[in-house]
Amino acid sequence: MDILLWGVLPYVMMVILVGGLIWRYKYDQFGWTTRSSQLYESRLLRIGSPVFHFGLLAVIAGHLFGLVIPMSWTQAVGMSQDFYHFNALFVGGIAGIGTLGGIILLIYRRRVTGPVFMATTRNDKMMYVVLTGAIVFGLWTTLASVFLGGEGHNYRETVSPWFRSLFIFQPDITSMAIAPFSFHLHTLVGMLLFTIWPFTRLVHAFTAPLHYLFRPYIVYRSRDKGRIAGRSAAEPVRRGWSAVGTRDRDTRNR
Amino acid sequence: MRVMAQMGMVMNLDKCIGCHTCSVTCKQAWTNRAGTEYVWFNNVETRPGQGYPRRYEDQEKWQGGWSLNKRGKLVLKAGGRVSKMFGLFASPVQPELKDYYEPWTYDYKTLIDAPLGDDFPVARPKSLITGKDTKITWSANWDDDLGGSPEMGHLDPVIEKLRRESEDTIKLEFEKTFMFYLPRICEHCLNPSCMASCPSGAIYKRVEDGIVLVDQDKCRGWRQCITGCPYKKMYFNHKTGKAEKCTFCYPRIEVGLPTVCSETCVGRLRYLGLFLYDADAVTEAASVTDPQELYDAQMDVLLDPHDPAVIAAARAQGIQDDWIDAAQRSPVYALAKVYKVALPLHPEYRTMPMVWYVPPLSPVVDLLKEQGHDAEDYGNLFGAIDALRIPVEYLAELFTAGDADRVTAVLKKLAAMRSYMRGISMGNDPDDSIPAAVGMAGQEMYEMYRLMAIAKYEERYVIPQAHMEQAHDLEEMGCSLDFDGGPGMQDSPFGEASGKPAPVAVETFNALRDRQTSDNVAGEESLRGRVNLLNWDGNGTPRGLFPDKRDAPRMSADSPAHSGGRAGPSPDAGGPSASASGASGNPADNEPNAIALEEP
Numbered sequence: 052m053d054i055l056l057w058g059v060l061p062y063v064m065m066v067i068l069v070g071g072l073i074w075r076y077k078y079d080q081f082g083w084t085t086r087s088s089q090l091y092e093s094r095l096l097r098i099g100s101p102v103f104h105f106g107l108l109a110v111i112a113g114h115l116f117g118l119v120i121p122m123s124w125t126q127a128v129g130m131s132q133d134f135y136h137f138n139a140l141f142v143g144g145i146a147g148i149g150t151l152g153g154i155i156l157l158i159y160r161r162r163v164t165g166p167v168f169m170a171t172t173r174n175d176k177m178m179y180v181v182l183t184g185a186i187v188f189g190l191w192t193t194l195a196s197v198f199l200g201g202e203g204h205n206y207r208e209t210v211s212p213w214f215r216s217l218f219i220f221q222p223d224i225t226s227m228a229i230a231p232f233s234f235h236l237h238t239l240v241g242m243l244l245f246t247i248w249p250f251t252r253l254v255h256a257f258t259a260p261l262h263y264l265f266r267p268y269i270v271y272r273s274r275d276k277g278r279i280a281g282r283s284a285a286e287p288v289r290r291g292w293s294a295v296g297t298r299d300r301d302t303r304n305r
Numbered sequence: 306m307r308v309m310a311q312m313g314m315v316m317n318l319d320k321c322i323g324c325h326t327c328s329v330t331c332k333q334a335w336t337n338r339a340g341t342e343y344v345w346f347n348n349v350e351t352r353p354g355q356g357y358p359r360r361y362e363d364q365e366k367w368q369g370g371w372s373l374n375k376r377g378k379l380v381l382k383a384g385g386r387v388s389k390m391f392g393l394f395a396s397p398v399q400p401e402l403k404d405y406y407e408p409w410t411y412d413y414k415t416l417i418d419a420p421l422g423d424d425f426p427v428a429r430p431k432s433l434i435t436g437k438d439t440k441i442t443w444s445a446n447w448d449d450d451l452g453g454s455p456e457m458g459h460l461d462p463v464i465e466k467l468r469r470e471s472e473d474t475i476k477l478e479f480e481k482t483f484m485f486y487l488p489r490i491c492e493h494c495l496n497p498s499c500m501a502s503c504p505s506g507a508i509y510k511r512v513e514d515g516i517v518l519v520d521q522d523k524c525r526g527w528r529q530c531i532t533g534c535p536y537k538k539m540y541f542n543h544k545t546g547k548a549e550k551c552t553f554c555y556p557r558i559e560v561g562l563p564t565v566c567s568e569t570c571v572g573r574l575r576y577l578g579l580f581l582y583d584a585d586a587v588t589e590a591a592s593v594t595d596p597q598e599l600y601d602a603q604m605d606v607l608l609d610p611h612d613p614a615v616i617a618a619a620r621a622q623g624i625q626d627d628w629i630d631a632a633q634r635s636p637v638y639a640l641a642k643v644y645k646v647a648l649p650l651h652p653e654y655r656t657m658p659m660v661w662y663v664p665p666l667s668p669v670v671d672l673l674k675e676q677g678h679d680a681e682d683y684g685n686l687f688g689a690i691d692a693l694r695i696p697v698e699y700l701a702e703l704f705t706a707g708d709a710d711r712v713t714a715v716l717k718k719l720a721a722m723r724s725y726m727r728g729i730s731m732g733n734d735p736d737d738s739i740p741a742a743v744g745m746a747g748q749e750m751y752e753m754y755r756l757m758a759i760a761k762y763e764e765r766y767v768i769p770q771a772h773m774e775q776a777h778d779l780e781e782m783g784c785s786l787d788f789d790g791g792p793g794m795q796d797s798p799f800g801e802a803s804g805k806p807a808p809v810a811v812e813t814f815n816a817l818r819d820r821q822t823s824d825n826v827a828g829e830e831s832l833r834g835r836v837n838l839l840n841w842d843g844n845g846t847p848r849g850l851f852p853d854k855r856d857a858p859r860m861s862a863d864s865p866a867h868s869g870g871r872a873g874p875s876p877d878a879g880g881p882s883a884s885a886s887g888a889s890g891n892p893a894d895n896e897p898n899a900i901a902l903e904e905p
Contacts, residue, residue: 263506
C-alpha cells in the first residue's frame, strides 16, 4: 500500500501533469486562459483575488523552503530547529490563513453573484473542491502541530527526504510512511490537485507572464515568418533583452 | 529611416447621419456571438455625449494611453511593468459591464404563446448575462441624438473639462446645442498602448499593413489591454476569456475589399488607404512635451510617398511597388497630410492613432441657416467659425488636444470649399480669392472637393492586395479580382470545385454583385445550387433553398442531410466552410446526389 501511495502515485501524477500540460499547450491554447470574471463583479474580486494569490505564492515559497532545503543545511548556517519551526508556523500560518480566507471569499462571490455563478462550469466546481481541500488539510497539518502536540511533527525528517528522493528515482518510502495521517492526507489531496491541474483553469499559472518585464513594448509580426520588422533577412537577430520602445523583434523573442 | 506601411481610415463627420448601419453590419460580421453581446467594434456616438463605454475619455479615472514621466520619458499611464504585474490578480482599473451596458433580448415567445386573454401579451426584456428579467437602463447609444442631455450633458468628459476651464459661460451656450456623430473603431495606432500593456505579448501589429490584432491562442485573459487602450476599443469576451478587438476586416483588406463598416456606410463618409511612416521615429514623436504639438509630430512621422528617398527606403524594406503606388494614390494621405483637413482623435493619448476625422462644419452651417444668413458665403462662415467658440473648442478637445486655431483652420478650409464650389456650380467664374484666403490654390481646392464630395468607390478605397507570393501565410487566401474568370470570380472553366477555394469575402462580394445586376431569382446560377441566404432577397424560391421532397424519386436514404444540394454537398452557402466544402467534400457523399440529379 505504502509503495503504491508513495512510490508509484507520485510518478503517475508527474506523468499526467507534464503530459497533460504538453498536450494542452499543443492542442488547446485557445482554452488556456484565466477565464476572469471581473467583468461581472469587481468589488469582492479586488479584495479576494490578490489575498488568495499572494497568499498562495507565499505558501508555495514556504513549501519549497521546507521540502527542498535539507535540515542539515539550515542547521549548518546556524538556524535552530525551534527558530525554523516558529518561522514556518508563523509565516506559513499567516500565508495559509490568507489563502484560505481569499478562496472562501472568492467561492462566496462565485456562488452569490448571479452571472459569476452562471459562468462556473462543473470542471470549476470540482477544481474548487480539490483546491480548497488541499489548502484546508495543509493548514490543518500546520495548526495541529501548534495546538495538539507541543513541538509537533518534524516533517523535515520524514516528508522532505521522501520528496527529494523522488527526484532521484529512489523514493524513500519508509520515511514518508511514518509521517502522521494529516501529512498523508495533505500530500494525497495535493497530488490529486496536480493531477487535475492541466485540465482545469489552473493552467494559467504556468503561463505567468514574467517575460513581460523584459519584452519590447511594441510587438510586430509578419505574415512572412522569416521576415523581421524592418530588417532584411540577411541581418542577424541579436540575442538578449531589448530596450523599451526601440527596435522590435519577431515572435521568437516575444 | 525604417519605412513601414499602415492601413488608415478617414471619416468625414459632416456626412455622418448617425444611422448606425456601420455598427450593425460590423456587429453582424464580427460580434454576434455569445460572450461578445455587449461588444461593438464599431459604434457611433452622439457628441456631446458620454460615449461608449460611459465616459471612456476620462483618463484620470480609466488610466488609458501613455503619459510622460518626470524625466520626459514615455510611460504607460496605468503604470510600469512591475506595477502591472502586481495588478495582475485583480486589474485595478477595469470597466465593468455596467460601464458598457447589460446586453438584453426580449422574451418574444410570449407574444405568440400567451393564452387568449383581455391583455396584450408583452415581450419582457431579458438579460443576456443572467437570463433573468432585467430593466433596461443604458446601452451603447443610450444618449443618441442628445437624448437626456439636460440631465446628463455635463457627464461628457469634454464638456466637463471645458466648463471647468471657462466657469459656466458654456452652460448657456451649450444649451443652444450643437450636435454631431462620431463613429469609432479601433485606431490601429502606431504606438498602441494596449499592446504595451499586454503581459502575454499576444497583441501585435502586422508588419505589412499595420493592422493591430490579438493572437487568440496567446492571450491569457489578463485584461491589462482593456485598461491600456484609452479609446476602450479592447473588449473582453466573457465566454472565451480572451480579449477581442476590431480587426480592420483584415480578411477583406487582404483581398482588396474595404472593411464592412466602410462598404456599408450609407453616407459614404469613410476613406481607406495607405500611409507610409517612419517606424523609428514613432517613439520620439509620441514623447513630445506639449500635447498640442503631438499633431505636428504625428504629421512628421508620415512620409511623402512621392519623395524619391522615401520610395527607395520603402523598396529597401521590402515594400512592393504596387503598395508604393497605392500609397501615392492614398485618399487618407491626401486628406490628412496634403489638404490637412483630417485630424487624429485625441492625439494627447500619445498612441498615434491612424483613424482620422474631418471635423464637421455642419453645426456652424445649421446655425447660420437657422438665423436666416447665407450659409454658403465664406465671409459669413468665417465669421461664424470665429464667433462660435463652443463648438470649435469642443472639437479642439477631441481632435487637437485643445488647440482651437488648428480646428478653426480646418473648418475655414471646408467653409471656403463650400463657398468656392457654390460659385462654380452657379456658373460664375471661379473666385480664386476664396481658396487663397485659406492658403490654397484654386486647382488644389477643386481636387479636394472632388475627393471629399464625389470620389467614387475606387477613389475612396485604395487598398492594395496582399501579395500572392506570401499567400501561404495569409489568413485568407489572396487572389486577384481584377480579371474575368480569375480565381476570385465564380465562373472558372473547370467548375466551382476546381482550383483553390476562393476566400469567403470574395465569394460573398461576387455573389452580391451578381445579385445586384441580375434579373433572376437569387442564387440561380452562380452558386450552382447552393443558396447564399445573405444575398437572398425573398424573391421566389431558388433551387436548393429547401431540401427535395422526401418522396422524390431515387432519393438517397442514407444521407438525408445532403439531399438539398444539387451539385455541392452542403446547403449552407453563407458559412466560412462553404467554399471549402464544395471543393473537398467527401466524394462518397457527392455520389448519391449526382445520381439523383441525373436520373429524373
